[in-house]
Amino acid sequence: MSLTAWLALLVFATAYVVIVSEKFNRTLVALLGAAAMVAIGSVRGHEIFFSEETGIDWNVIFLLFGMMVIVGVLRQTGVFEFLAIWAAQRARGRPFRMMVLLVLITAVASALLDNVTTVLLIAPVTLLLCDRLALDPVPFLLAEVMSSNIGGTATLIGDPPNIIIGSRAGLGFNDFLVHLAPIVVVLLAVFVGLCWLLWGRRLRYNAEHAEAVMRLEARETIHDRKLLVRVGIVLVVVLLGFVTHSITHLEPSLVALLGAGAAILVSGLPHHTYLEDVEWETLLFFAGLFIMVGSLVHQGVIGELAETLTDSIGDNYAPAALGLLGGSAVLSGIVDNIPYVATMAPLVHELVGPAAGLPPQQQSLWWSLALGADLGGNATAIGASANVVVTGIAKRNGHPISFWHFTKYGLVVTAVTIVLCVPYVALRYFVWA
Template sequence: MTEVLVVAVFVAAYVLIATERIHRVAAALAGAAGMVLLGVVDAHVAFYSERTGVDWNVIFLLLGMMIIVSVVKQTGVFDYLAIWAAKRTRGRPFPTMVMLIVITAVASALLDNVTTVLLMAPVTLLICERLALAPVPFLIVEAMASNIGGTATLIGDPPNIIIASRSGLSFNDFLVHLLPVVVVLVVVFIGLCRVLFRSAFTYDADRVAALMALDEREVIRDRRLLVRCGVVLTAVMIGFVAHSALHLEPSLVALLGAGALVALSGLDPPQFLEEVEWATLVFFVGLFIMVGALVEVGVIGRLGSAVTDAVGDRYLLASSVLLWGSAVLSGIVDNIPYVATMAPLVQDLVQAGGNAPPARALWWALALGADLGGNATAVGASANVVIIGIAAKNGHPISFWRFTRYGLVVATVTVAVSWVYLWLRYYALA
């Protein structure tokens, strides 16, 4: 009975988030409160459990990077980058979008998708303002590009880190097995954007002429602070790449960088907290607690076990079910706790297959499904939630369904291409 009630509370909260009858933060907190009242969630389950609790690494990674972005914004470098990028494409909307997609995808592979969208969103907003473009399509595209690009490497998306720790796969393994398909997916995604967002490609010749006449160097307001930001940001990026060797979580790297920049900048709290999306952070807390309750009562675990029992040692079928099932579930619940729950089940299947290539392909099916499925809905991936929060704060609200109607198409096409890749590489041509 408890399981039924937990699922009912989760579905009710999700419906409220999707329909936007009340604010998404209120819906998430109400859902979390419902889990507490049902007796499923206590302080340990919500805040301290590694399996079911709030992922504080995600929360503090977001907080640290938001503070860094606030300090960097004071230098005027985002204005500089916006003008420079728009001048490179001569103000043409679609080439500008392509440039943003490629930069975001590459950056997400080297960093992580949340950090990337936090850094790219201010630039995107300024480009759209300069060119009189509607920013919402560009922000949606950026979130999706970050999820696709982050799939390519071990550090690009948090689920990949979980998979690596459970499977023993290396950084190079992810590059060899996932980078080729991600390159194809980025090209496919660019083609989809040309069709899905064709109404956004308006051209204002007067705005473009005015922009081409600008000298981007003149918008830098504080060159000394910019140099300091560059040094600290470089150190943070190195910390992200080498966090395993340094034995530092990315969240601590971000917080150390934020603390260093605050100390070096001499800014007042209202300035260095300007870009912190408190509502987004609270929404994540509520969402983590709700999903943690599903994990605690065993709903997600039993669902995964039922799937793995059904497919047995038929590895192409298992890969297909895992790929599409992960995509569907990652569009509904956050992919971090989902992958944490599924990883032990996949490990059992891979070991039962003697760790042979057809069995090891299950890890890539899990990674592709979880990472790409996050594009399906507005709450499917952390980057999506962050982008929606930034858009709302800047006066460009993105509704759940506006994001999702594009996301479903992108997720379906990219997952279908990934299935073809898995079939060819690990089964048909193996």
């Protein structure tokens, strides 16, 4: 490798370690790392902004932005508060029943929206309900964030790592549904059982507080029914746009942007109302990360590593897929799964290329990466962005969740879900292929 390549690797490794340490703002570190790549001559302006292989992945940035705007408009209707109260009343104030319903609502919403946005909306309502029922909200918050990571695994837009993988591998919304949704349904069913074992047995029912919740009028939380109908129609059309990609050939990012524009148009809301839900720091973090990883690709670092791995793997894709599944789960628990996937996706691309047209054995590497990274994010409090969001909300509301308290439960959930994925990957892509 050239001196510039070694310097680029040093910059990336330093930035990665600082991001993992969480001593500094990760967005600032990513942008400083990107600036350092430019300063050492590892990447240039046109390669940052216009190169599909080594620049910012605008498909990811605009897909996230579009969905954030749509959810920002939808939030004004009060529909998420309605769903939470509806769940509590359907459970008749029974804590574990309420947990199960909230877990399922969170999982489905995470698949249709994204897990970070979903927990931002569900967590405050959960705190309110637990206060009304005199329950400790921590078990509910833990169950919800873990179900959001599981549910988000099912779709292209459900978890940010999937968006990166989809863009790099050329995979669409339907591809994720076909390949990952079946195992996610199984994992959710198992997770409900784990919820009982980990938290449900210790939850206590209080008839007096349950009766107070039953008296709440869920419909009163809907602030604007006409807006809910309008934005609901827009969201359905957007999801149809994702599903019909193979027919329309519209990129998911374009569908999301058009949907965001339509939601703004039908809502008539002032711009500050829906833009306040856009996580600008997250978008800038992605941009800086793409520039750093793209620099490694441009300098040939990723290509050399892929060549080394190709020589080692040969045609033995089964151990490679299972190793990637387990290894991704472990590493995504240690570091945030977003930078991990942003680093690994170009590597897998070098190993097997875009997913379209690949035989199942080779395509399994992409799905193993997605499963390992998404589910491995449940292992620790820093494994996924949704985890960081929920622990922050809990702390601000007087219910701090320590790193080790989260990890005590997260490791169990991750281990069980990854173990269940092993036979799924082996059977689907190697035995039945």
